[in-house]
Amino acid sequence: MTGNTRNTTVVVTGATGRTGRRVAQAAQAAGLTVRPASRAQGFDWAERSTWAPVLRGADAAYLAYHSDIGTPDAARAIGLLAHEAVSLGVRRLVLLSSRGEERARPAEEALRESGAEWTVVRAAWFAQNFSEGPLVEGFRLSGELVFPGGEAREPFIDVRDIGDVVAGVLTAGDRYVGQAVAVSGPRLLTWAEAVAEIAKATGRELTYTAVPARAYGENLIGFGVPPEEVEFLVELFESLLDGRNAYLSDGVRQVLGREPRDFTEFAREAAAAGTWKV
Template identity: 80%
Template sequence: MAENTRNMTVVVTGASGRTGSRVAQAAQAAGLTVRAASRAHGFDWEDRSTWADVLRGADAAYLVHPSDIGAPNAARAVGLLSHEAVGLGVRRLVLLSSRGQEGARAAEEALRGSGADWTVVQSAWFAQNFSEGPLVAELRQSGQLVFPGGEVPEPFIDVRDIADVVVAALTDGDRYVGRAVAVSGPRLLTFGEAVAEIAGAAGRELTYRAVSARRYGETLTGFGVPAEEVEPLVEAFEQLLDGRNAHLSDGVRQVLGREPRDFADFAREAAAAGTWKP
């Protein structure tokens, strides 16, 4: 860790979420002071009046937009928050983005235009999407995952690796300033193969059924997800799961000097914790 990071205070948006909670843990383990930014802590991406109190006096921030990074409102929100952070002296900003998602580039450009010392972490699909959030309930209760992943391979990444990369970017001086770092897991798996590995680790029968992105969007609407949130997700699934991301990225090895965690290890640990028990 660089000498000038020992007393660093980092704002972590989405601090109770999949990546934010791990970034907070990794930052604390690295000796940083973490300032959690979530609705539970009085911070709201949609309410600009809540931003200054969280940002003021901090040295850096981890930015993760609460909806999809390619959503229509994401670029404006990222741009406004980044400009406010820089204006308050918080110049070091790391944004979580997505590999291969054209809609995400507007938010990345908004960050670049803020005057911040920025880093973008472009991530593959999270392994923890199978163990946290809406997908896990479906696997646990019905023993089946219905999803628009087709037979496209994806290098699922453990979010703990994302967190370690983010903290390294924050604490390694200027090495990653002005850079986009693409990260993925160490091997390609289709969604069906991923579910099969989970089934083996969990010791129960689990199956995968592919549907179109549009059909999946109709299912989300039926679950009560607002139409303005469903449409960007459908578009993102159509983009991200069309084969463009069926390749590995070596950002974890470049930044951390080690290989990323394997999906099998994630599945084994989550199964041991009872994640997919009915």
């Protein structure tokens, strides 16, 4: 791809998901033509027959694996899809990865070995995990977040910044080809401090209760999550939430030339939208 975005088509996997939706919006705003790829459009990571129809004729693709990039099947699927993309002429690939997650490295390596013009975007924990997905119900129903975050400090990143960075990478010519770009928010917060920010924004009394990862896993089993998925999540939380991510990354400034959005801004906007209303 060149810096000229005219007539450039980018496939966005997970286009209705947390990051894909923002990538699609940012890519469109940057002048790219977006081809959404989700189950609603007939794309399925588990069904190889669905890949070629969405990839054929595109110039680039954003890859966000549907469960977690560190799962045992992620590296194989990403490698296979990347090779298929390259064979169809889609050489420019941007992969969403996880900052600090060692289990994500095989998937990154599979992308590098595909022959693609690749970029990896390694993201810190999403701010929107507090406003979209399973954590929201705890706030709504009981005013409590029960999670194995302990006292770890995390530079929560607004997923809108991930979308902007991916669009920036795709419209920067070859500048970020062969690079891993790490992105985070602008400051470190504990999980308790993040919940306190949400409480202030909503005007509600909200609490954070830290539990061991194993105890959290038992709760997930009670909610009907398959045992093999629970075991993966427990091991992931035990490693990823051990404090290893208590540092800032400058990828947002590097690519966009501005500071990342602050968690306070995220909390205020989500509260104004009624995200955590009872």
